[in-house]
Amino acid sequence: MKQVVFTLFLFLAHSIFSQEITIFDAETGKPIESVAVYNRAKMKSAISDENGVLNLSEFSPNEMLIFSHVTYSEYRAKKKAILANDNHVYLSKHSEQLDEVVLSVFKNKEKRNRIAEQIALITSKDIAKVSPQTSADLLANVPGIKVQKSQSGGGSPVLRGMESNRVLLVVDGVRLNNAIYRKGHLQNSITVSPNLLDRTEVVFGPSSVIYGSDALGGVIHYYTKTPKLSKKDSEIKGGLFSRYSTVNNETTNTVSAELRFKNWASFTSISHSNFDDLAMGKNRSHGFEDWGKVPFYSENINGNYEENPTVNDHQNLQRNTGYNQTDVLQKFFVPLSKRTDLKVNIQYSTSSNIPRFDRLTELKGESLKFAEWYYGPQKRLLISPQLEINPRKKWLEKGVITLAYQSIEESRIQRKFGSLDKSFREENVNVFSVNGDFKVPLAKKRNLEYGFEMVYNDVNSNSYGKTLNIVDGAIQGFNGDFAVQSRYADGGSSYFSSALYLGYRQDLNSKSTLNTGVRLTNTNLTAKWIDEQFIQLPNNDISLNNTALTATIGYVYKPNKTWQLNAVLSSGFRSPNIDDVGKVREKNGNVTVPNIDLKPEHAYNAEIGIQKYFNDRKFRVGANVYYTLLNNYIYRTPFDLSVNSEAEVGSEIQFDGETGNAVANVNKGSAYVTGFTVSYEGKLHKNWKTSGFITYTKGESYDLKEPLSSIPPLFGNFELNYTNNKFEGGANLVFNAKKDIQDYNISEGIDNHEQTPIINADAQEDVDKYFGSPAWMTVGLFGRFAVSNSLTLQGNITNLFDEHYREFASGISAPGRNFSIALQVNL
Numbered sequence: 001m002k003q004v005v006f007t008l009f010l011f012l013a014h015s016i017f018s019q020e021i022t023i024f025d026a027e028t029g030k031p032i033e034s035v036a037v038y039n040r041a042k043m044k045s046a047i048s049d050e051n052g053v054l055n056l057s058e059f060s061p062n063e064m065l066i067f068s069h070v071t072y073s074e075y076r077a078k079k080k081a082i083l084a085n086d087n088h089v090y091l092s093k094h095s096e097q098l099d100e101v102v103l104s105v106f107k108n109k110e111k112r113n114r115i116a117e118q119i120a121l122i123t124s125k126d127i128a129k130v131s132p133q134t135s136a137d138l139l140a141n142v143p144g145i146k147v148q149k150s151q152s153g154g155g156s157p158v159l160r161g162m163e164s165n166r167v168l169l170v171v172d173g174v175r176l177n178n179a180i181y182r183k184g185h186l187q188n189s190i191t192v193s194p195n196l197l198d199r200t201e202v203v204f205g206p207s208s209v210i211y212g213s214d215a216l217g218g219v220i221h222y223y224t225k226t227p228k229l230s231k232k233d234s235e236i237k238g239g240l241f242s243r244y245s246t247v248n249n250e251t252t253n254t255v256s257a258e259l260r261f262k263n264w265a266s267f268t269s270i271s272h273s274n275f276d277d278l279a280m281g282k283n284r285s286h287g288f289e290d291w292g293k294v295p296f297y298s299e300n301i302n303g304n305y306e307e308n309p310t311v312n313d314h315q316n317l318q319r320n321t322g323y324n325q326t327d328v329l330q331k332f333f334v335p336l337s338k339r340t341d342l343k344v345n346i347q348y349s350t351s352s353n354i355p356r357f358d359r360l361t362e363l364k365g366e367s368l369k370f371a372e373w374y375y376g377p378q379k380r381l382l383i384s385p386q387l388e389i390n391p392r393k394k395w396l397e398k399g400v401i402t403l404a405y406q407s408i409e410e411s412r413i414q415r416k417f418g419s420l421d422k423s424f425r426e427e428n429v430n431v432f433s434v435n436g437d438f439k440v441p442l443a444k445k446r447n448l449e450y451g452f453e454m455v456y457n458d459v460n461s462n463s464y465g466k467t468l469n470i471v472d473g474a475i476q477g478f479n480g481d482f483a484v485q486s487r488y489a490d491g492g493s494s495y496f497s498s499a500l501y502l503g504y505r506q507d508l509n510s511k512s513t514l515n516t517g518v519r520l521t522n523t524n525l526t527a528k529w530i531d532e533q534f535i536q537l538p539n540n541d542i543s544l545n546n547t548a549l550t551a552t553i554g555y556v557y558k559p560n561k562t563w564q565l566n567a568v569l570s571s572g573f574r575s576p577n578i579d580d581v582g583k584v585r586e587k588n589g590n591v592t593v594p595n596i597d598l599k600p601e602h603a604y605n606a607e608i609g610i611q612k613y614f615n616d617r618k619f620r621v622g623a624n625v626y627y628t629l630l631n632n633y634i635y636r637t638p639f640d641l642s643v644n645s646e647a648e649v650g651s652e653i654q655f656d657g658e659t660g661n662a663v664a665n666v667n668k669g670s671a672y673v674t675g676f677t678v679s680y681e682g683k684l685h686k687n688w689k690t691s692g693f694i695t696y697t698k699g700e701s702y703d704l705k706e707p708l709s710s711i712p713p714l715f716g717n718f719e720l721n722y723t724n725n726k727f728e729g730g731a732n733l734v735f736n737a738k739k740d741i742q743d744y745n746i747s748e749g750i751d752n753h754e755q756t757p758i759i760n761a762d763a764q765e766d767v768d769k770y771f772g773s774p775a776w777m778t779v780g781l782f783g784r785f786a787v788s789n790s791l792t793l794q795g796n797i798t799n800l801f802d803e804h805y806r807e808f809a810s811g812i813s814a815p816g817r818n819f820s821i822a823l824q825v826n827l
Contacts, residue, residue, distance in 0.1 A: 358811025
């Protein structure tokens with residue numbers, strides 16, 4: 001009898017114990033504490049403990065259970081279905097109701113409906129659907145972002161009329177911007193492969209006190225993939241992605257492996273892309289039959305030597321645009337304790353030589369100017385350990401401490417036709433940084449965030465010249481050396497930035513949220529010039545020190561569940577970096593020279609946003625309007641080195657064997673940028689989704705009465721998607737309005753007005769000679785089919801009607817009709 005009772009007791013105990021389930025984060029695999037579960041009638045409830053464990057014995061097998069947590073999407077399932085699934089429940093951060101969790105505004109997880117700033121979010125599903133060749137191409141699909149290109153291996157994102165060193169790039173909490181990010185156009189956004197990304201977030205405007213300097217236009221934050229822990233003893237996951245595109249014979253292959261254990265996890269991914277020469281569109285609806293065509297090109301690549309340009313038999317093929325790139329990601333995830341996690345992030349990106357297409361098509365008289373002009377391999381190494389702590393104390397709920405080391409290598413090599421002199425300019429930047437970001441819950445719905453950042457840049461700039469030795473029409477080494485002006489201070493440069501910030505967020509009531517913050521930033525720049533053979537400065541040793549206090553206040557008002565109103569007042573600050581102060585380079589006969597008296601520029605921003613939700617918050621229509629005042633803005637203008645001041649006509653200066661006019665970055669008075677973005681997204685029906693946006697930007701200087709550089713014309717994108725079981729398909733329309741030549745900034749040269757169609761070759765003024773940017777429109781199609789749980793096929797057609805066009809300020813024509821097919825295998 002005792003044995004029977006004991007057996008029955010064990011059976012009942014096991015029955016009760018077996019109804020314990022564990023709730024996990026679908027992204028990291030870690031258990032989630034404080035998840036509430038209840039039935040439809042809300043008569044029964046339970047809460048998960050610190051290990052994510054929750055007992056369901058109170059609920060009946062057929063009851064529908066509702067899982068709720070402030071950070072995660074609501075999840076519903078019957079009890080018996082959960083118990084049949086190994087007693088595991090996985091909660092996701094993403095919500096079908098468009099209340100996505102955003103990380104970049106406060107460096108803490110926060111729902112979108114509590115954030116006042118204009119935000120764009122690109123999920124891994126979005127990345128897979130777009131199937132971009134580079135991360136710059138990915139950003140071109142974001143509402144409010146325009147991307148400029150000077151060569152195939154590049155892409156300079158423009159946010160609210162700001163680009164380059166006025167836009168902050170961040171990867172996994174580490175800023176990519178360094179001391180030589182230049183004014184004009186940058187290609188650094190492509191050094192993170194889109195196939196390694198889990199998500200990308202964009203915060204528009206200078207409102208983020210979390211990131212501080214450089215974020216005048218906004219912040220682009222790349223989040224790479226992170227491994228998950230295993231619920232079992234061990235798991236091995238693998239993946240293969242392969243794509244081919246016709247427009248440039250692109251082949252991309254990405255191989256990944258994820259090792260999951262209970263106590264640690266690892267993710268490894270290697271991506272390699274090879275791009276051939278890019279074909280432009282043939283249908284010239286704009287009416288300029290020869291615009292963009294390449295009648296001849298230089299064959300002086302890969303060690304070849306040709307004394308003269310070569311006739312191009314296929315003028316719609318943009319010769320010297322091919323390159324290749326390799327990206328490596330290695331991540332380790334180690335929970336040191338229940339409340340402490342360690343992540344180690346290692347990234348490496350390198351490329352082949354990247355030809356600078358716009359310079360290789362530059363004319364001198366009736367012939368090409370450059371026989372060679374290319375970037376050497378662009379290399380980026382990142383090593384970043386990150387410690388996440390969750391003490392859950394009154395004085396500190398959680399925090400993240402991020403250490404990082406980055407090594408960036410860039411080089412520029414050029415040689416002109418008619419010359420055997422080849423110049424080399426090499427830059428190496430070592431960046432050391434530490435960030436601390438912490439959160440304190442003051443009370444219910446009241447949070448205090450605070451943190452610090454320190455970044456040190458060490459810049460080395462080297463230059464030299466070699467004279468080619470030509471024997472029987474072939475290069476046989478070099479025949480001599482000659483001096484070359486370095487791009488930056490040849491004695492070395494450094495740039496140190498330190499900052500403290502404080503943020504406060506509170507729900508004033510159930511309908512409104514207040515976000516405020518302040519940031520104190522100090523920067524120190526030093527540079528030393530040694531060689532005075534080409535340029536003589538008033539002072540060869542400089543030291544600049546700048547301090548600024550910036551602030552933001554944002555307000556969110558939700559009168560009901562279907563309306564949301566946002567308002568933001570903010571200020572921004574950008575201290576001149578080494579490229580601003582001390583660069584020497586030539587373009588179109590103008591030679592940029594150092595200005596050692598350059599001061600910071602400031603931005604003051606006001607914006608209003610409105611969101612209207614439909615269909616149980618599954619469809620959203622929104623608009624954001626902003627006005628940004630720039631004070632003491634930095635502007636490139638003719639410069640007289642002899643008096644170290646701007647002038648009507650720049651002093652003459654020798655550069656690479658030619659005489660040019662000196663220009664420099666100087667501080668001007670005030671200017672403004674204003675504009676709006678109207679967007680919508682969501683479900684039309686169970687199987688149909690749609691999204692779209694229109695963005696308008698205008699910028700002008702108050703003192704000079706001139707248009708500002710980098711102001712794109714009106715542009716937009718509309719998409720319609722259909723999903724049914726294993727199939728997803730859709731179409732998109734992308735358009736760009738005309739930008740008149742009168743709206744270009746001619747003086748700085750950043751807008752590349754000379755790359756637009758010529759309408760009067762004999763005109764004396766550029767504003768009468770060039771047309772400006774013609775309007776254009778393209779149509780694209782895509783389809784995606786899940787053959788099985790582990791195999792997916794995808795096809796894309798972009799620029800269906802093979803339209804010829806150029807993105808605003810770009811020196812290369814956009815891709816013509818492109819067919820791409822991709823294969824995704826998950827093991």
